[in-house]
Amino acid sequence: MIPVCRLEDLPAGESVRLDTTPPVAVFNADGALYAVDDTCSHQDASLSEGWLEGCLVECPLHAATFDLRTGQPTCLPARRPVRTHRVSVVDGTIHVHLTEPAAVPVPVPASATSAIVPAGVSGAGSLSATAHSTLTGEGSAA
Amino acid sequence: MNTVTVVGASLAGLYAARELRAQGFDGRLVIVGAEPHLPYDRPPLSKDFLTSDPSNLLVGGAAEAPLALTDTEEIGELAAEWLLGVHATGLDQHARAVLLDDGRSVVTDGVVVATGASARRLPGPWPAGVHTLRTLDDARALRADLAQGTRRVVVIGGGFIGAETASSCVALGHDVTVVEAAPLPLLPQLGPDMGAFCADLHRRGGTRLLTGTGVAGLHRVASPHSHSHSHSHSPGHVTAVELSDGRLLPADVVVVGIGAAPNTAWLAGTSLAVRDGVVCDDGCVTSLPNVVAVGDVARVGGVRAEHWTSATELPRVAVRNLLAARTVETVTALPYFWSDQYGSRIQFAGHRPADATVRIEEGSPDDGSFLAVYEHAGRVTAALAVDCPRPFMKVRRELRARQVAAV
Ligand SMILES: Cc1cc2nc3c(=O)[nH]c(=O)nc-3n(C[C@H](O)[C@H](O)[C@H](O)COP(=O)(O)OP(=O)(O)OC[C@H]3O[C@@H](n4cnc5c(N)ncnc54)[C@H](O)[C@@H]3O)c2cc1C
Ligand code: FES
Numbered sequence: 001m002i003p004v005c006r007l008e009d010l011p012a013g014e015s016v017r018l019d020t021t022p023p024v025a026v027f028n029a030d031g032a033l034y035a036v037d038d039t040c041s042h043q044d045a046s047l048s049e050g051w052l053e054g055c056l057v058e059c060p061l062h063a064a065t066f067d068l069r070t071g072q073p074t075c076l077p078a079r080r081p082v083r084t085h086r087v088s089v090v091d092g093t094i095h096v097h098l099t100e101p102a103a104v105p106v107p108v109p110a111s112a113t114s115a116i117v118p119a120g121v122s123g124a125g126s127l128s129a130t131a132h133s134t135l136t137g138e139g140s141a142a
Numbered sequence: 143m144n145t146v147t148v149v150g151a152s153l154a155g156l157y158a159a160r161e162l163r164a165q166g167f168d169g170r171l172v173i174v175g176a177e178p179h180l181p182y183d184r185p186p187l188s189k190d191f192l193t194s195d196p197s198n199l200l201v202g203g204a205a206e207a208p209l210a211l212t213d214t215e216e217i218g219e220l221a222a223e224w225l226l227g228v229h230a231t232g233l234d235q236h237a238r239a240v241l242l243d244d245g246r247s248v249v250t251d252g253v254v255v256a257t258g259a260s261a262r263r264l265p266g267p268w269p270a271g272v273h274t275l276r277t278l279d280d281a282r283a284l285r286a287d288l289a290q291g292t293r294r295v296v297v298i299g300g301g302f303i304g305a306e307t308a309s310s311c312v313a314l315g316h317d318v319t320v321v322e323a324a325p326l327p328l329l330p331q332l333g334p335d336m337g338a339f340c341a342d343l344h345r346r347g348g349t350r351l352l353t354g355t356g357v358a359g360l361h362r363v364a365s366p367h368s369h370s371h372s373h374s375h376s377p378g379h380v381t382a383v384e385l386s387d388g389r390l391l392p393a394d395v396v397v398v399g400i401g402a403a404p405n406t407a408w409l410a411g412t413s414l415a416v417r418d419g420v421v422c423d424d425g426c427v428t429s430l431p432n433v434v435a436v437g438d439v440a441r442v443g444g445v446r447a448e449h450w451t452s453a454t455e456l457p458r459v460a461v462r463n464l465l466a467a468r469t470v471e472t473v474t475a476l477p478y479f480w481s482d483q484y485g486s487r488i489q490f491a492g493h494r495p496a497d498a499t500v501r502i503e504e505g506s507p508d509d510g511s512f513l514a515v516y517e518h519a520g521r522v523t524a525a526l527a528v529d530c531p532r533p534f535m536k537v538r539r540e541l542r543a544r545q546v547a548a549v
Contacts, residue, residue, distance in 0.1 A: 061487075061531075
């Protein structure tokens, strides 16, 4: 449980960033408190600096929008959710209860990549397969 | 419409394919891409990609995974035929077929032109050690050259890609010089005041910035390793850049960042109007109603933008008009781009008339964090922020609302 700040120091429409690893953003969305991982799931931008509208926050860099209740993106370019964290207020102080870190994504091992070259990629056959592998972790052996 | 062919398998082409499906097109979708890669993101190529951990240097290593713009699941959903590593070489008279360099052609009812732009090159021979930075393959080659110990790097051109590349090279510990022909970097994009700020970013970041001088040529020696270099290079390795004022800058690595030219050569001989880009109306529709153009290659309503955000915004309107077979919607997007240099994030939105004046609205350039607005005839027409995202978003929204209201 990490103390954030006094409730009155986070007025509606405001946000604050916690220097945890990874950093966490805490929002007061019109009276409801939310906490999500601060770094956008798309690229390198801080959601605590985003635009808050209702329970949606828009990323300041490429305008992906996340639903603070679920962490799910509601539009591109983000395609993955951000983690959400539980928030509580104890004696007028906001606290964040960090969710267990998600499993760290590991690159797909070479032996498994052939399975993720999608059947729909056709036409230039082997070329597109090569292409796909170079962006997913195989490739160098070719 | 039974078949739509998207030519160009990058950012704008992928967004067009997504829009086609999202707007209900359930016919045959063919995507032709000259590069052998599935769509990937270019902006990181001059930023994190160059500076990422050298242990990721292997092709396909961890540094490349975040570049992918799509994944297996989405590729399945799009149900498209991907012709990758294939160049379109022409359109038949009424765009009823897209001709391919492997001799095949795709008979089609509609075409989305999304062929983007290519890095401009210097005339003359192209010795080893000289790079452009547009594609993943370019970035891999540059990164490999930069991994061979401390290098003297000369970046020709002080535009965004030149500045970002210089910043990445300095971060890697190289000795970096940027040569810019204009008196200040980024003059056409940002004007003199903010150009001067960006010149300071270079100097404070440890890059030598030489302005007001062009490049006369490249010096080279026969390289002992020339057999190992790709045959697109003439024999020899670059040794120095000669400036038009006679100065000689010793160089191991040269990055040529002198802009990009739209990829329209394959449309020569068609009835499409081409003038520094494919000429479109305000709705991305070309002179043929069944051909639309999006992204860096498209000149929409007189403007050709080379920005990531326009490449993602134009396809929705273009596809709508393609499926309607006429212009039913026009583009109202506000120009926006960002750039990361020397640890500072620059964001710009709006239109900047040449004689606009700049006012600092928040923060201060000396502290490295500020919001500046461009004013013209008593109105704010554009905004530039450096590490000041919240106030920037507010102005950007106001500008966008006003632009939409004005249409
Ligand atoms: C290094 C770098 C950094 C950048 N950084 C930023 C940034 O920070 N912010 C920003 O706003 N923008 C940035 N941009 C610009 C942004 O990446 C472009 O605006 C965007 O990529 C345009 O997308 P596009 O799909 O229109 O064109 P492109 O990405 O150029 O793709 C066009 C594709 O079409 C293919 N093609 C060309 N001719 C043919 C043919 N005849 N047949 C088949 N295929 C063909 C090409 O091979 C290419 O794959 C950057 C660009 C680069 C290169
Ligand atoms: S970094 Fe958030 S949308 Fe791109």
